[in-house]
Amino acid sequence: MSVTAAQGFTAAGIAAGIKENGNPDLALVVNTGPRRAAAGVFTANRVKAAPVLWSEQVLKAGRLSAVVLNSGGANACTGPQGFQDTHATAEKAAEALSVAAGEVAVCSTGLIGILLPMDKLLPGVETAAAHLSEHGGEKAAIAIKTTDTVHKTSVMTRDGWTVGGMAKGAGMLAPGLATMLVVLTTDADLEAPVLDRALRAATRVTLDRIDSDGCMSTNDTVLLLASGASGVTPEYDAFAEAVRAVCDDLGRQLIRDAEGAGKDIKVEVVNAASEDDAVLVGRSIARNNLLKCAIHGEDPNWGRVLSAIGTTSAAFEPDRLNVAINGVWVCKNGSVGEDRDLVDMRYREVHIVADLAAGDATATIWTNDLTADYVHENSAYSS
Amino acid sequence: MSVTAAQGFTAAGIAAGIKENGNPDLALVVNTGPRRAAAGVFTANRVKAAPVLWSEQVLKAGRLSAVVLNSGGANACTGPQGFQDTHATAEKAAEALSVAAGEVAVCSTGLIGILLPMDKLLPGVETAAAHLSEHGGEKAAIAIKTTDTVHKTSVMTRDGWTVGGMAKGAGMLAPGLATMLVVLTTDADLEAPVLDRALRAATRVTLDRIDSDGCMSTNDTVLLLASGASGVTPEYDAFAEAVRAVCDDLGRQLIRDAEGAGKDIKVEVVNAASEDDAVLVGRSIARNNLLKCAIHGEDPNWGRVLSAIGTTSAAFEPDRLNVAINGVWVCKNGSVGEDRDLVDMRYREVHIVADLAAGDATATIWTNDLTADYVHENSAYSS
Incomplete structure (x- = not known):
C-alpha cells in the first residue's frame, strides 16, 4: 500500500x-x-x-x-x-x-x-x-x-x-x-x-x-x-x-532492519529535569559502543549505562541514579541493585530504563546492539 | 624501568x-x-x-x-x-x-x-x-x-x-x-x-x-x-x-594495544579556525563507527569523513573541504579528488588529514578501527 x-x-x-x-x-x-x-x-x-x-x-x-x-x-x-x-x-x-x-x-x-x-x-x-x-x-x-x-x-x-x-x-x-x-x-x-x-x-x-x-x-x-x-x-x-x-x-x-543488528534497544530516560536532558542522556547511552557490545552478548552491564550518563551535562546526582534492564532494577542509587542474574535478555527487544531522579521529563531513544555483522557489512565493501 | x-x-x-x-x-x-x-x-x-x-x-x-x-x-x-x-x-x-x-x-x-x-x-x-x-x-x-x-x-x-x-x-x-x-x-x-x-x-x-x-x-x-x-x-x-x-x-x-584493533588511525585536522574546532572535528571523525569499519576493511571511504565533519559546529564551507588518506587527496573542494585506488592501506598506521580551509589551527586525535574482535571482546564476557 x-x-x-x-x-x-x-x-x-x-x-x-x-x-x-x-x-x-x-x-x-x-x-x-x-x-x-x-x-x-x-x-x-x-x-x-x-x-x-x-x-x-x-x-x-x-x-x-x-x-x-x-x-x-x-x-x-x-x-x-x-x-x-x-x-x-x-x-x-x-x-x-x-x-x-x-x-x-x-x-x-x-x-x-x-x-x-x-x-x-x-x-x-x-x-x-x-x-x-x-x-x-x-x-x-x-x-x-x-x-x-x-x-x-x-x-x-x-x-x-x-x-x-x-x-x-x-x-x-x-x-x-x-x-x-x-x-x-x-x-x-x-x-x-x-x-x-x-x-x-x-x-x-x-x-x-x-x-x-x-x-x-x-x-x-x-x-x-x-x-x-x-x-x-x-x-x-x-x-x-x-x-x-x-x-x-x-x-x-x-x-x-539495521545493519547487522541482533537486538532492538529501547532506551527510556525517566524523571529528567527537562526533555532536552532526557534526549541527551538517551542518545549518550544509545551511542555507547561498549554497552551496545554488552547487549549483543546478553550481558546486563549497567556500569556501562552509568558511565555513559556520566559523560553528559544533564542534571543528576550520581548517587541517585537508577537503571532497570528488562524490568530488573540492577542499579539503585548509583550502586548495586537487584541481582543481575534475574535479567532475561534472550529476546530481540531490550528495554533499558534510566531514572535520573531529577524531575519529571521523559524521552525514548531506539538503538541497536553492535555486532560483528555490522563491522563486516561496513568493512567488506564500500557503502 | x-x-x-x-x-x-x-x-x-x-x-x-x-x-x-x-x-x-x-x-x-x-x-x-x-x-x-x-x-x-x-x-x-x-x-x-x-x-x-x-x-x-x-x-x-x-x-x-x-x-x-x-x-x-x-x-x-x-x-x-x-x-x-x-x-x-x-x-x-x-x-x-x-x-x-x-x-x-x-x-x-x-x-x-x-x-x-x-x-x-x-x-x-x-x-x-x-x-x-x-x-x-x-x-x-x-x-x-x-x-x-x-x-x-x-x-x-x-x-x-x-x-x-x-x-x-x-x-x-x-x-x-x-x-x-x-x-x-x-x-x-x-x-x-x-x-x-x-x-x-x-x-x-x-x-x-x-x-x-x-x-x-x-x-x-x-x-x-x-x-x-x-x-x-x-x-x-x-x-x-x-x-x-x-x-x-x-x-x-x-x-x-586497544581492544580488537587492527589499525592505529591518526586523524590530523588542519587549517581549522581554532584549536577547539580542530579537536571537535577530529573527535567527530575518530568516533564515526562507519568510518572505523571502512578503515578496518582498508577502504579509503572519504565520504564518511565528510559526513562526520558535517555533524559538527566547526567553521567550514562544505565545498572547500579537502581530505587526504595516507597521502592521497581523495577529496578536493568537497568533491571527488585523486583516484582512491592510489591509497595504500596495508599497514597498521593510517593517516587521515582533514583540511577545513578555515584558518591555521591544527589538532591530532588518535583512534582505532572498529573490528569484529572489539565486538567479541566486549560482548563475550563482562569487562
Missing part, C-alpha cells in the same frame, strides 16, 4: 540500471491532486547531498507534484556537476508529467562521492512515468532499498482519510532532524503550513529519536504530500497523531 | 588474589624523597569511582608519598561501602609505610559495580610494601593490566634528571581530562604547582587526544610524583617537554 494507500497518488518502482546488480533502483511518486500541498524536513548534517539542497529549495513554496527517488548513489559530495544532475532529474520528471520542475523533489541514497549514471537515470525517469499506478506504492518502496533487507511501508486509516508512507534506511542511521528517505502521503485536505507543523511535531519524537549507529547521513529527507482527494479536512490533533503513528511505525521498521 | 627509572622511587607488583585467574593485580609506588610533590588529573566523567573521589581530595595538598593501584575491580558505582574500602586501602598502605593516609593516592581498574575483595586486597598491600624495590617499576606496570595485552612504560632522561611512567588501558578509552591509570615519576626537584602546570599542559595535547572507542571511563587518573632526588631543578619548558613526550609515548602505546 505504502504511498498509494491514500487517494490521489500514483507511484512506480523500476530498475533503471543505476545499481550494477540489476535490482530496482528508481521510484516515482506523483500527487494527482486536486491539492498538491507538501512539507519536508531534511538532515541537519552540514554536508548536504545535492538532492537535499534542491528539495529544500523546492519545498519553500509548500507545493510538490512529484518525488523522484533513486538508490544506487547518494549524489553527495559531488560538486556543481552533482547539483546539475539533480536539476536535470527534476526537469526530466517535470517534462514526463507535464508539471513544473520547481514542483519536483529529488531524493538519492547510496555511496557518497560518486556521480550518478545520468545516461541510465534519465531514461529511467521516463520509464517510471510510463508505469505509474494507483497500486505502485509497494514497488516504489522496493526501489529505494540499499542495504535494507526488507522494504518498509506503513498506513494509518482514519475517518475518511489516510496517511501512508514508505522509508529506506539500514545504516548511517542517526537522524539530526529527519531520517533517511521517507515519503508520506495523505488524501486529507490540508494546506502546507499544517502539514509542516504536523510533520515536524511527528519526526521530533519518532524518526529523530532512532539512533542505530550514531552516524548522521548527508541525505536524510522526509516528505509529506497531501492530495486533498478524500475531501476531508481532519482536526489538527487527529491528523498530527496519524502522522506521528506512521513515522513511529516506519522508524521502528528502520531499527528492526 | 617505568616509575622507578627516576631516582627516589621504589615500586612493587604482586598477585593479591583480586583477579580470579591469579595474575598480578596490585601495585605500589612509593616516593622516597627527599621531596614528595605531586599533581594529578582525573576523569571528566561525572560518575566517578571511589578511588577517583579519594585521590582528587588527597591531591589538593600537592603532596603524595605513595600510590596503591589495583586491577580486577574498578570500585565504581559501589556506594558508601566502596569509598570506605578505598579509605581503608590508603590507611593500610600508610600504616605499612609509616606515612599519613592523606598522602596516599588509590587507583582501581576493572569491572564497574562490584565491591573489591578487601580480605585479599589489604593483606596484599602489606605484601607489596614488603617487596618494594628500586627495580620494581616493571612489575608494578604488569600488575595494573586488565584487558591490556602488553604493559606500557616510558622513560625520558634529560640533563641529570628523568621522567618515567607506566600506563594501563585498552578499552573505555576516550579520556575527558586524563586517561586510564597513568603514574609518572620524576627525580627533578620541582614543587607541586609546577608539576600541575606541566601535567595539565601535557595531557591536554596527548592523552586527552586519544579516543579509541568514544567511551569515557569512570576511573581515569594520571598522577605525577616528584622526588627531587636528582637535586636538579630543570627549566619549566624543558620539564614540560619531557612530561609531554612521556605522555605522548604512553598514549600511543594505549592506542596500539
